[in-house]
Amino acid sequence: MALEAELSCPVCTDVFRDPVLLSCGHSFCRQCINDHWTSSSSRNCPVCRQVSPQEPVHNLCLRNTCETYLREQSTRKERDEEHECQIHGERIELFCQTDEEAICAACKKHEHKWHKTQKLQQAVRQRKIQAQHTERKIRMEFETLHQFLRKEEESRITALNEEENEKRGKMERRIQGGILSLSDRVKELEEGIEDDDIPFLQNYHGLMDRSDHTLPDQELSSETLIDVPKHLGNLKYQVWEKMKDICSYYPVILNPNAAPPDIPVSDDLTSVTSCFHQQDEPNPLPLHSNRMVLGSVGYAEGFHAWDIEVGDSNHWSLGVCFGLEGKPTTQPLTPENGFWGLRRDGDSYELMTAGMSRLHMEVNAKVVRVKLVYCYEFLQDMMQLKRWRKVSFSDASSDSLIAEFARVPSKKKLFPFVIPEDQAVPLRVVPANVTLTVEQKLSLLEINRFSLLLFCFGIVVVILMSLLGKSDRQGR
Numbered sequence: 001m002a003l004e005a006e007l008s009c010p011v012c013t014d015v016f017r018d019p020v021l022l023s024c025g026h027s028f029c030r031q032c033i034n035d036h037w038t039s040s041s042s043r044n045c046p047v048c049r050q051v052s053p054q055e056p057v058h059n060l061c062l063r064n065t066c067e068t069y070l071r072e073q074s075t076r077k078e079r080d081e082e083h084e085c086q087i088h089g090e091r092i093e094l095f096c097q098t099d100e101e102a103i104c105a106a107c108k109k110h111e112h113k114w115h116k117t118q119k120l121q122q123a124v125r126q127r128k129i130q131a132q133h134t135e136r137k138i139r140m141e142f143e144t145l146h147q148f149l150r151k152e153e154e155s156r157i158t159a160l161n162e163e164e165n166e167k168r169g170k171m172e173r174r175i176q177g178g179i180l181s182l183s184d185r186v187k188e189l190e191e192g193i194e195d196d197d198i199p200f201l202q203n204y205h206g207l208m209d210r211s212d213h214t215l216p217d218q219e220l221s222s223e224t225l226i227d228v229p230k231h232l233g234n235l236k237y238q239v240w241e242k243m244k245d246i247c248s249y250y251p252v253i254l255n256p257n258a259a260p261p262d263i264p265v266s267d268d269l270t271s272v273t274s275c276f277h278q279q280d281e282p283n284p285l286p287l288h289s290n291r292m293v294l295g296s297v298g299y300a301e302g303f304h305a306w307d308i309e310v311g312d313s314n315h316w317s318l319g320v321c322f323g324l325e326g327k328p329t330t331q332p333l334t335p336e337n338g339f340w341g342l343r344r345d346g347d348s349y350e351l352m353t354a355g356m357s358r359l360h361m362e363v364n365a366k367v368v369r370v371k372l373v374y375c376y377e378f379l380q381d382m383m384q385l386k387r388w389r390k391v392s393f394s395d396a397s398s399d400s401l402i403a404e405f406a407r408v409p410s411k412k413k414l415f416p417f418v419i420p421e422d423q424a425v426p427l428r429v430v431p432a433n434v435t436l437t438v439e440q441k442l443s444l445l446e447i448n449r450f451s452l453l454l455f456c457f458g459i460v461v462v463i464l465m466s467l468l469g470k471s472d473r474q475g476r
Helices: 002-006 030-039 060-082 105-109 120-193 197-212 228-232 235-245 444-475
Strands: 019-021 027-029 094-096 101-103 117-119 304-309 315-321 339-345 348-351 357-359 367-379 384-395 400-408 415-420 427-429
Touching (some): 019 060, 027 030, 094 120, 120 235, 315 367, 315 384, 339 400, 348 400
Antiparallel strands (some): 019 027, 094 101, 304 427, 315 339, 339 348, 384 400
């Protein structure tokens, strides 16, 4: 406001419009000073009363300063209006973590009364830090790939150079052999020429025949050429196939944004560890979703399976659920509330049902396999085909079934979840084995032959069925 006062006309008290400068040094809006002189009998300054006989001059510096100030004020006003709540007209200063949206204080009192909120500046700062951390991880992951590609490039260039040296050595030895052979032939010819006339004539044809085969073959054979297909054939595919060793595929990626603050998620989003100190009492943790970490993707169709490494942990829970949106964090994790899971509490295994069904396990599983299968059932009383889902838990090492839930509703997506309850042992998603296959395509001729065989087979079947039917009629 102090700057605005300095940029205001003493007459109209508004920011200068087309400011002019009097001889006394004071500035006014041109319209304001003209109106003042019109109403006054003299051309005096409204501030110091000094007479200004000369016409006022444009104050260009002051005009530019005022225009810049007005533009900044307009931009600031537009920005403030954008940060106002469209419903209540109040300034947006909070962030609802439940609904992931910016709200005002009035929204907090009404629409978001029971939601978890934080100050808007804090939310922005956290997300900037998260974006920076994510960018660093992306760069690190790509640097790993770049290092692999550089190493692979060096390895293949080294192999090419080694073959080149080997082939060059063969060529040099071949040339040296040819030179020695030529030397021997030259020496033999020289000795033959020095023979007497009769022996020379007798050996003439043999000398000439041997001299015709003294020059080495000028064409390069396959033994001396670089094996180009070996180095360039399917080069990109071969490198891509080798990248499987450093590019693990995880069937489940955990969602760090939905994880509780005391359950950190690893940088690769595949492992969680509890910061909760395990007590000695049985069932120290209530089965509530406020300690749950969800998978980032829900499944609505198809067959899905993933392995969770629990190691030597004696306290954990895992399974699938309909998601946590709009659900109280203190509700029991039961099928009635949209949760289907398996829990280990010490030496006992339990299905996460209202009655916590106990399971008998002869061997403690180190890796638990979760399977999600879609199945169909024909309901005779309703005369319709009903689709269900089945969730099963098994020991991944032996593939022996631990327990399963049948008839899981198929109306919503099912999200994987884990609840680590042991501070010393993390829960990890096990990477899946990835197999690269090459599609085998049939030629048009092969397809036609196959179709012809099927057609002939069909005709034979029809003829046989017709003959069998005729025999039955005759027998009757």
